Amino acid sequence: MTKTIVSAAVGLVLTSLSASGAFAQDANTVALVLGSSGSPFYQAMQCGAQARAKELGLSLTVSAADQFAADAQIPVVNAVTASAPKVAAIVPTDMQALIPPMRELAGRGTQVITVDQTISDPSILKTQVLTDNKAGGGMAADALAALIGKKGKVLVITQPPGSLAQDAREAGFAATLAAKYPDIQYLGPQYQSNDPQRAAEIVTSTLSAHPDLAGVFSTNDQGAIGAITGLRQAGAVGKVKMVAYDAASAEVAALKNGELQGLIAQSPSQQGAVAMDIAAKLIAGQAVEPVTMAEIVAIGADQPELADKYEYVAGCM
């Protein structure tokens, strides 16, 4: 019995290996390099890409480093370069450090596109699939202002400076407040490094200093999860209005049970699908636009179906 299972397993491994060997000769090879493994956002992107790649008949391989950091990602990009796919779609984790390895990749005949993030020298790219994070921050400001009656104190919980997307969300939020809502007092950003514990502490200590805090905006899901915990701990759920970026499962659940009043969601699976559409066009030798904008939507507490639609789920894992 065990013997059969073992031989079946060995057989399976061998077939899959030889199958992947055969794919290498394929003319439709596409590589997708995610920002990090184990993030619901990038997993949803992977699922979107895999589904569309299947429809289009592309042979897709997905890889990622275990952290969102240039020093961890560059070896992955190097390995993709060695495997010489026709098209590589990459989520660059640093706008400058990834330029040399991506230039190398492009120089060796692979057509390179960026997804979700980009690099400061787009000349080596065929196209960039981007979201407008600054506009997303502005949408968050509008949503939060409406929730608190356009007056009161608001706080932003974000990542330490240096992450382009998070910085742009905070900047867009601050700019919109300054331009449109003079009665809202912006307390400024506080930093958590993808650490919900830290975000919870920030919220409770801000409430100690400003018991009249009216609203909180978190620029990502980890901050949102922590901020909600902090509000719960302080008994301020619902009293302090909260808007958060992203639509991770925990955030969608919080929206439905009233702990969160608004979400600014992207569609990672759409980004993944769009990247595959572009890859298919590039393989076919068709022209592509230099920039493709991906959508962002504001979801209110009264739109649970919309939240379900945009929830970052990795249904294909």
Added chain:
Amino acid sequence: MSNELAISPVETTEDRLLRLVAGGWIFLLLLALIAIFLVLKPAQFGSGYNVQQLFINAAILLVLAVGQTYVVITSGIDLSVGSVLVFASVVSAKLMLLLSGAGGTTYGTTAAGWDIIAIGTVAALLVGAAWGAFNGILIAVTKIPPLIVTLGTMGMALGGAQILSGGVDVRAMPELLVTHVGSGRILGIPVLVVIAAVTVIIAGIVLHLTRFGMHVFAVGSNAEASRRSGIPTTARLIQVYAISGLMAGIAAVMSNARFSTTTINGHAMDNLATISAVVLGGTSLFGGVGSVFGTVVGVFIPIILLNGFVILGIPPFWQTVAMGGVLILAVWIDQLKRRLRKRG
């Protein structure tokens, strides 16, 4: 630190032979990995391009891991290497930016000359060695456990780097540093690899062939006995941590040259990566046993696994599982060898 396997400063031939066998197993694993990937994807894995990339990817980690080898041999641990690297790289980059007179917002590269690069390099080495010496003094003089001291300085160095830089990476590196060191070549060999190789060879010679190296092993085998036999253990410990810090300083310059930006948010796992490389290479966490060659092998195993898995198209989560598995397997087999050796 009792250790029945502790090698006395003078190894017997038998000891040395057994150490080679124990260390050799992991070397065979490395060869097996290379062979498997070569058979499955010869054109991609075995290409000159890929081999070169493997060495470049290993270069920075190699330098850090060699410093870690010294520390682990003294039965210590240095968790601060990644943060010290980040701190030294920020200091060096800021200094070079200041000296070149370019604005702080400058993007890309500056026209700084070799003189400025030399000053920046020396600054990185000094700052790295200073953090290491600080670790060493706290550990050797105040007797605070290395785990706690270096955990503390890990936070201090990272926080310090964020204070100096405002948390924003310094992105303007001297053009010469990036082109000649980061992506430059000497006789076709990447400069980063040359730096790593020279560092590793010097560190290997010092550890295995000098009196200083013998003292390092002795301190790790039995600190009290070493002290009584006249080895200045306090000074040796401070020097060993200073060496680890100095290596982080060298790695900082290599990192600046390679990425053409400081990488404040990176290097978070460098400490664990180097410790696992050192342990994979047969160096005992209890001190007194270890080799630089083993560490070199230990650095290459995860790098080759990651590279091979990406080339084969194996999903990312399996890479994480495989790397964890190899670490445990390697240490387990090493333990078996040691047990056998004890019995025999």
